[in-house]
Amino acid sequence: MRIHKFSTVDAFVAIDLDDAERSVGIVRRARKILQGGAKDLARSQTYAFAAHELEYGGASAGINGIGEGSEDAPSAFAAEAADLVATGTFLPDPGKGMTEADLAPLRAADPRNTAADQAVLTAASVAGSLEAALGVLDGRTIAIEGFENGGAEVAKAVVGRGAKVTAVATSAGMVANTYGLDVNAMADAFGRMGPGFIDEFGDVKTAHFIAGAETDGLTYASKMGALNHQAAGFVKAKAVATAAPMVMTAKALAVLRRADVLALPDFVTTAGPIVGWEAAGGTPADALTAQAAAAAGAIIDEVRDHPDGPLLGACYKAEAFLGTWQEQLPFGRPLAP
Structure with a gap:
């Protein structure tokens, strides 16, 4: 699990599998987003892909800051995330505190079909x-x-x-x-x-x-x-x-x-x-x-x-698939502590 920190905004993204072709997950925004929770969400998404036999990884981002003085945080996040999206390193979806409009500038470079509800x-x-x-x-x-x-x-x-x-x-x-x-x-x-x-x-x-x-x-x-x-x-x-x-x-x-x-x-x-x-x-x-x-x-x-x-049983199924393309299984299963 790798934490990528942003430089223009108080934000980060947890990326579960560094060598995945693409990593997908939600972006949440609040006064303080904990990295531990983001790591858990990233792991859950990794297992979701593996259960469906897709060689992708999970990710999850957090933007720290709401209210006065942080109005530009979503746009700053989107601007800096553009390179991550272009390479497939992080393909974001809106979570708590974010909207689809906040991520709209990134959709053109996202290879997924995100039109469905x-x-x-x-x-x-x-x-x-x-x-x-x-x-x-x-x-x-x-x-x-x-x-x-x-x-x-x-x-x-x-x-x-x-x-x-x-x-x-x-x-x-x-x-x-x-x-x-x-x-x-x-x-x-x-x-x-x-x-x-x-x-x-x-x-x-x-x-x-x-x-x-x-x-x-x-x-x-x-x-x-x-x-x-x-x-x-x-x-x-x-x-x-x-x-x-x-x-x-x-x-x-x-x-x-x-x-x-x-x-x-x-x-x-x-x-x-x-x-x-x-x-x-x-x-x-x-x-x-x-x-x-x-x-x-x-x-x-x-x-x-x-x-x-x-x-x-589903964890074993996901891990069996992960073992076909990962040299080592990620440590920890997707359950809240």
């Missing part, structure tokens, strides 16, 4: 993963934690496959309805009201109660490490799929395995955008979402019954 493709891979884990989504119940982080897209994706979303949590709390929540109405309300929209959909409980929702599937996405061992101890779902990288901790994985809960690998459940990046220009959006769901589902089918669980 990445949130929709991520949701498709989450839905495809859950469907493979549970056997079918039709008639299943799903709970969604971290609705602010792509939850509307995930909700629509699972409902589109016949499931019901019966519980949702935001930073403002949790709401549940055993008959199913209206996901289109929730998406609209979230757009208008933000996290507090759940007040409009029933009695609100503390957000952490989502962990114990009595559903078939559970998704987590609010922040890195949100699904820790304490939350995992309350999980009643049959399968857990994170809808953002590095959300599940290593201790949570151990707790879920002891409870016979299928803990799915985030580097598969969130890898839908890879399908879009590799697709030919002009591929219809519906075709891309179907391909993203199918690709994730195929990997989960392969590792679901692994004796060490699907997450470690």
Whole structure:
């Protein structure tokens, strides 16, 4: 893992595999972005590529500084990152605190197809993963934690496959309805009201109660490490799929395995955008979402019954591929500490 520091702005990029043809990852901007978190995100992306048998590496960048005096930070970052993009050393996507517009000057030199809605493709891979884990989504119940982080897209994706979303949590709390929540109405309300929209959909409980929702599937996405061992101890779902990288901790994985809960690998459940990046220009959006769901589902089918669980099974699969083109495997697997 290499840290490349910028000279014109307080920023850095963690690059996992120095000899990869291209390295891809998100750029986050906040008052202080820790290098450790960026390294974890880079590793998760490396495993995502490896699980899909692509000889690319993961990366993740951080821009330190928000508010007065740092308004030009995104443009300065983009200007200095241009050479990295031109060589494939770092191909960025917007994360927290950044927008697609911030990275627009870099897109012309980016060899990927970035036209597709990445949130929709991520949701498709989450839905495809859950469907493979549970056997079918039709008639299943799903709970969604971290609705602010792509939850509307995930909700629509699972409902589109016949499931019901019966519980949702935001930073403002949790709401549940055993008959199913209206996901289109929730998406609209979230757009208008933000996290507090759940007040409009029933009695609100503390957000952490989502962990114990009595559903078939559970998704987590609010922040890195949100699904820790304490939350995992309350999980009643049959399968857990994170809808953002590095959300599940290593201790949570151990707790879920002891409870016979299928803990799915985030580097598969969130890898839908890879399908879009590799697709030919002009591929219809519906075709891309179907391909993203199918690709994730195929990997989960392969590792679901692994004796060490699907997450470690997927790690072994990714590492086997990495071993075909890397002299030495990168140290450390993609799990939040």
